[in-house]
Amino acid sequence: NAGVMQNPRHLVRRRGQEARLRCSPMKGHSHVYWYRQLPEEGLKFMVYLQKENIIDESGMPKERFSAEFPKEGPSILRIQQVVRGDSAAYFCASSLEAAGGTDTQYFGPGTRLTVL
Amino acid sequence: DAKTTQPPSMDCAEGRAANLPCNHSTISGNEYVYWYRQIHSQGPQYIIHGLKNNETNEMASLIITEDRKSSTLILPHATLRDTAVYYCIVMNSGGSNYKLTFGKGTLLTVNP
Numbered sequence: 001n002a003g004v005m006q007n008p009r010h011l012v013r014r015r016g017q018e019a020r021l022r023c024s025p026m027k028g029h030s031h032v033y034w035y036r037q038l039p040e041e042g043l044k045f046m047v048y049l050q051k052e053n054i055i056d057e058s059g060m061p062k063e064r065f066s067a068e069f070p071k072e073g074p075s076i077l078r079i080q081q082v083v084r085g086d087s088a089a090y091f092c093a094s095s096l097e098a099a100g101g102t103d104t105q106y107f108g109p110g111t112r113l114t115v116l
Numbered sequence: 117d118a119k120t121t122q123p124p125s126m127d128c129a130e131g132r133a134a135n136l137p138c139n140h141s142t143i144s145g146n147e148y149v150y151w152y153r154q155i156h157s158q159g160p161q162y163i164i165h166g167l168k169n170n171e172t173n174e175m176a177s178l179i180i181t182e183d184r185k186s187s188t189l190i191l192p193h194a195t196l197r198d199t200a201v202y203y204c205i206v207m208n209s210g211g212s213n214y215k216l217t218f219g220k221g222t223l224l225t226v227n228p
Contacts (some may be wrong), residue, residue: 004159006159030216034217035216042218042219042220042221043160043216043218044218045215045216045217048214048215056214056215059215089157091159091160093160093212093216100201104150104162105162105214105216106162107152107159107160107161107162108159109158109159110158110159112157114223
């Protein structure tokens, strides 16, 4: 009964490099959500994906950030040309159906990105 | 979504019940009350949710007032491992509401 898995758990990048964060949803879940938690702040929604589709990316910065959830394999959050302000914990959640009401989002352990 | 109000912090003695309140006076009829917690440096953990009836699971009980304007999360026998920030979130049922909005929550400290 594996939960949501994220890797790596910790990622260190220098300014200008790319960061790739992976999320494997719970078995049978086809809905994935990414949230970001800046230091000393609450989690903020970034993007919602279903298999091969981006449903809502309204919380994602318009530049340098992208997300995908291919038919096969994990969901990927990609940050190009990282800057120090990208340092944060990035959490992935998954749900069986579209969340809201009686469905529930289950979170992974997060990836802590540090930009030097 | 309805706004929620929680006390910023609470203390509880180990082994005693922890009662965490949440006000959501503008909640509408199709909005659920969800509770999550975040133990330091970990991902948020789902605890329980409800619409209007009281709910209980292996982790906690959720008591929702009859007018649904407030609720209480009850951890019946708090342990040191229950020290965490607890978030009360109101979420609309329906296809477009999936953005969990995490406020500041309540920092529950369980003391030995």
